[in-house]
Amino acid sequence: MSAPPLLSIRGLSKIFDEVPVVDRINIEVAQGEIVMIVGPSGAGKSTLLRCINRIEIPSEGDVLLAGVNMAGESRNGKLAADPPSATARKRRRIGMVFQRFNLFAHLTALDNVAIGPRRVLGAKLSEARALAAEQLARVRLSDHVLKRPAQLSGGQQQRVAIARAMAMRPVLLLFDEPTSALDPELVGEVLEVIRSLAEEGMTMLVVTHEMQFAREVGTRMLFMDQGRILEDAAPKAFFADPQHVRAREFLRRVHATAPA
Amino acid sequence: MGGFDWSAITYAVPYMLRGAVVTIEISFCAMLLATLVGLLLGLVSASRLGVLKGVVRVYVYFVRGTPALVQVFLVYFALPRIGLELSAFASGVVALAFNSAGFIAEIVRAGLQSIDTGQSEAALSIGMTERQSILFILLPQSLRRITPPLTNEAITLVKTSSLLSVISISELTRSAQVIVAKRFAPFELYSALAVYYLVMISALSWCSEYVEKRLA
Numbered sequence: 001m002s003a004p005p006l007l008s009i010r011g012l013s014k015i016f017d018e019v020p021v022v023d024r025i026n027i028e029v030a031q032g033e034i035v036m037i038v039g040p041s042g043a044g045k046s047t048l049l050r051c052i053n054r055i056e057i058p059s060e061g062d063v064l065l066a067g068v069n070m071a072g073e074s075r076n077g078k079l080a081a082d083p084p085s086a087t088a089r090k091r092r093r094i095g096m097v098f099q100r101f102n103l104f105a106h107l108t109a110l111d112n113v114a115i116g117p118r119r120v121l122g123a124k125l126s127e128a129r130a131l132a133a134e135q136l137a138r139v140r141l142s143d144h145v146l147k148r149p150a151q152l153s154g155g156q157q158q159r160v161a162i163a164r165a166m167a168m169r170p171v172l173l174l175f176d177e178p179t180s181a182l183d184p185e186l187v188g189e190v191l192e193v194i195r196s197l198a199e200e201g202m203t204m205l206v207v208t209h210e211m212q213f214a215r216e217v218g219t220r221m222l223f224m225d226q227g228r229i230l231e232d233a234a235p236k237a238f239f240a241d242p243q244h245v246r247a248r249e250f251l252r253r254v255h256a257t258a259p260a
Numbered sequence: 261m262g263g264f265d266w267s268a269i270t271y272a273v274p275y276m277l278r279g280a281v282v283t284i285e286i287s288f289c290a291m292l293l294a295t296l297v298g299l300l301l302g303l304v305s306a307s308r309l310g311v312l313k314g315v316v317r318v319y320v321y322f323v324r325g326t327p328a329l330v331q332v333f334l335v336y337f338a339l340p341r342i343g344l345e346l347s348a349f350a351s352g353v354v355a356l357a358f359n360s361a362g363f364i365a366e367i368v369r370a371g372l373q374s375i376d377t378g379q380s381e382a383a384l385s386i387g388m389t390e391r392q393s394i395l396f397i398l399l400p401q402s403l404r405r406i407t408p409p410l411t412n413e414a415i416t417l418v419k420t421s422s423l424l425s426v427i428s429i430s431e432l433t434r435s436a437q438v439i440v441a442k443r444f445a446p447f448e449l450y451s452a453l454a455v456y457y458l459v460m461i462s463a464l465s466w467c468s469e470y471v472e473k474r475l476a
Contacts, residue, residue, distance in 0.1 A: 053384075053385060055381050055384055055385060084389060084390060085389055088384070088387050088388060088389045089387065091384060091385065091386075091387045092386070092387030094385075095385070095386075096382075096385035098378060098381070098382065098385075100378055102376075102378035102379060102381060102382035103382070104379065104382065104383075104397055104401075105379070105401055106397075106400045106401045115386075115396065116386035116387065116388075119388065119392055119396055120386060120387040120388055120392070161382075164382075164386065165385070165386070167386075168386050168387060
């Protein structure tokens with residue numbers, strides 16, 4: 001028997017006010033894949049990510065992480081819903097990076113990263129901070145460990161947020177438009193960090209509007225529109241010859257506005 | 261229009277000082293109790309504990325919708341019925357705290373809910389439970405925001421404590437009333453009473469401004 005895929009999404013839907021924002025989506029993601037999710041705004045990309053770690057509770061369907069259902073335990077063929085504490089435990093294995101960083105405003109960069117290991121994993125404060133310092137060094141922020149989020153640039157904040165996610169030693173990282181709230185000159189430093197994580201073999205799903213980056217770093221492209229995945233292809237194939245008409249339109253619009 | 265009877269005031273000052281001490285003691289104890297209870301109730305109403313939340317909502321609805329005077333009477337007469345024979349002082353504390361905790365619960369709930377939802381989403385995303393998210397992320401951030409309304413509530417509580425005169429606690433207002441009955445100088449004595457409250461409230465406001473500055 002072969003190992004289950006790292007992430008398996010089956011028939012996933014999220015319905016808001018009778019509108020399916022995510023509409024019966026099926027994806028399997030293997031260990032080490034770097035999946036870039038693109039599409040027009042309102043396509044359901046963010047909601048899909050948020051359903052994976054249950055920040056948003058899906059209306060239908062299953063999400064399995066390494067074969068473990070994120071929603072509950074299977075007993076006699078029926079799914080018994082998890083208590084909140086079990087959901088929290090399962091979430092630890094999935095890191096998430098948000099568009100608006102969402103750093104804890106009252107904590108220093110160091111404690112933003114340390115609080116997960118400290119409070120969730122029960123590490124000693126000194127150990128948690130040592131681990132946090134290590135993670136911050138990886139995103140090249142060793143000089144800023146004692147600053148509050150408000151004292152950091154957007155790019156620095158987002159790198160702290162990545163370190164915070166990595167400190168939990170996740171098996172999967174979700175990026176929800178990680179550079180969309182950044183000034184143009186700060187986009188590069190964040191993309192660099194994501195690229196280096198990709199090179200280390202981290203499995204990740206990245207919702208992004210950075211097409212150049214998606215093409216270079218992604219191992220797989222998903223194109224979403226109106227809650228459906230219309231295209232699932234290798235980056236080369238996707239950019240060279242998109243199959244679906246809406247994907248072609250989307251790429252044409254993106255290219256029309258992108259710098260040469 | 262007669263002259264201002266200063267002798268009534270000089271007579272009253274030491275008595276009223278004793279009353280003021282009782283008012284301060286009672287207000288302090290009540291504020292402590294109300295803050296603890298109110299904080300707890302506020303945390304519950306910001307959580308997802310459905311049934312408990314409903315109970316808190318009914319409690320807040322009652323406290324807001326009935327006069328403090330009625331609440332003081334209710335607590336004073338209800339406690340013995342459920343077998344709690346408390347001293348006048350203790351029932352005064354409970355009555356005041358009963359009233360104030362309802363408002364503090366609302367202050368705390370509003371404070372927690374004013375924090376950007378991204379903060380609790382980030383907390384959940386690193387595997388925190390909702391309780392941890394409220395305790396370690398939302399509550400520390402809301403403390404600064406809830407300090408001003410909380411000190412307002414403390415001021416209201418000190419003023420509300422004057423209602424305890426109706427259950428024969430010899431606090432400040434009651435002590436003034438007793439002397440009014442003896443000396444028939446209501447204008448003078450109620451003026452003095454107002455000054456007493458003004459001094460106490462001013463001290464409280466000054467403290468709260470100091471705390472706010474320290475938190476800012």
